[in-house]
Amino acid sequence: MGKNHQKEKISKEMLSVSRKVGEATFDYQMLQDGDKVMIAVSGGKDSLSLVKVLKHRQSFIPVDFEILAVHVDYGIPHFPIDKIKKYCEDLDVPFHFEKIDILKDKKMEDINCFWCAWNRRKALFQLSDKWGFNKIALGHHLDDMIETVLMNMFFRAEISTMKPKQELFKGRLTIIRPLAYVHEDQIIQMVKKEKIPVIEEYLCPHKDMTTRMFFKKLLKQLEAKIPKIKTNIFYSLQNIKDDYLP
DSSP, rough: OOOOOOSSSOOOHHHHHHHHHHHHHHTTOOOTOOOOOEEEOOSSHHHHHHHHHHHHHHHSOOOEEEEEEEEEEEOOOTHHHHHHHHHHHHHTEEEEEEEEOOOOOOOOGGHHHHHHHHHHHHHHHHHHHTOOOOOOOOOOOOOHHHHHHHHHHHHHHOOOOOOEEEEGGGGEEEEEEEETTHHHHHHHHHHHTHHHHOTTTOTTTTTSSSSHHHHHHHHHHTTTTTTTTHHHHHTTTTOOOGGGOO
């Protein structure tokens, strides 16, 4: 990929997200020369924003890496894949559409979040191995990571969350989450300002009934009284006081 600077004007909202992505990728050494990065693109605000920000950063940071946007479709009828394809083409980002049949005789209402996520991830793993990509970039942001902390504490009795960078298969593949320092509200602002064509009409039918949505609403309520609650929870994972744990 070349290092030609994008000519369009970058909004302050996008620059804010880009700077946070820069901090995260530097802190966790997410990108190195020669990396081939597959970006998982669902069509939602997070993954589409990630494509645009990584393309923007690719144009000026002193790291030579390749990107490919990949959408894994598991059989949603009439899904507007052309909308995602055009978005990537306009950004000059290579795009691939991978269709898998995991629904078969099932309906969307019959599958759960784990089933859907695992099959999408499996398809990405297989593609990365087939095409020689060593990294997969996912669009999880800081809010996702904080919600996961609470979900795991409440339901699994453990303290854990998604890692900003995670090596798999003895280091042959690495999952990276460049939006790890970015608040969801920042992404929403960027999407509005940059007019990113988010696909909303085909979102998961369970989206308002999930456990994650419960914690999202709970954090929103707590944030009104404790403005720094999300970043405090995030940094608490790096500030473990062993002497005060059972």
